[in-house]
Amino acid sequence: MTDLPISSRNITEEPDHDAENNHDPVIQEPRLWRDVGWTARVVKNVDDEGWAVEMIKDGEPEPALVGPWTMGRDKKNPKPLDTNAFNTLVKTASEVLRRHEQQLHALLHKEISVATASAAVNVTLDVIPDDDFPYALLTACDEDGTQLAQVQVRANFTLNKSSATAWVEADFRKPN
Structure with a gap:
């Protein structure tokens, strides 16, 4: 390599065609940004005359x-993407995905504690959406987390205090 200052070097890397190590290049264009695992694309809004x-x-x-995007100064073209806008969009989109994952987890995982004569039993229902x-x-697990029983049930099985208590009191026989 030459002894040019770093800012004067034209550094290009050959694309890595190995699928396991393939990282998309950073792109910073007015309507397309790609970085940190995300792509922001400004597109014509199909619902109205603006941009999204x-x-x-x-x-x-x-x-x-997908959200509305600000018009530029000419009131015709979109405002160009910039670092601050891209970072805000990444943060917002990540939060949307996180909330979606939390909602999905809440739908697929339920947990109830049942008090028995001898101890508390934690009963969980994990839906496998095949x-x-x-x-x-x-x-069913005891207070220490030791599994006491496990059975396969219908995906639409309703876990509530009553059904969990009935299962524990029936010595963990598979519910109907």
Whole structure:
């Protein structure tokens, strides 16, 4: 390499075609930014005359976030993306995905504690959303986390205080 100052060097790297190590290059264009695992794309808003921005997480087929985008000074073209806007969009889109994951977890995982004569039993229901054969696992653990029983039940099994108590009192026989 030459002894040019770093700012004067034209550094280009050959693209890595190995699928495991393939990282998309950083792009910072007025309507397209790609960095830190996200792509922001400013597009014509199909719902009205303005512009929209979509945030796509690398490897995902659909945008995690689509929202309105500000018009530029000419009131015709979109405002160009910049570092601050991109960072805000990444933060917002990440939060949307996090909330979605929390909601999905809440739908697929339920937990109830049942008091018995001898101790408390924690009963959990974990739904396995298989396309062909969805099911759920009903599990009982003691206060120390030791598994006492586990049975497979329907994916639409309702776990509530009554059903958990009935299962524990029936010595963990598979509910109907």
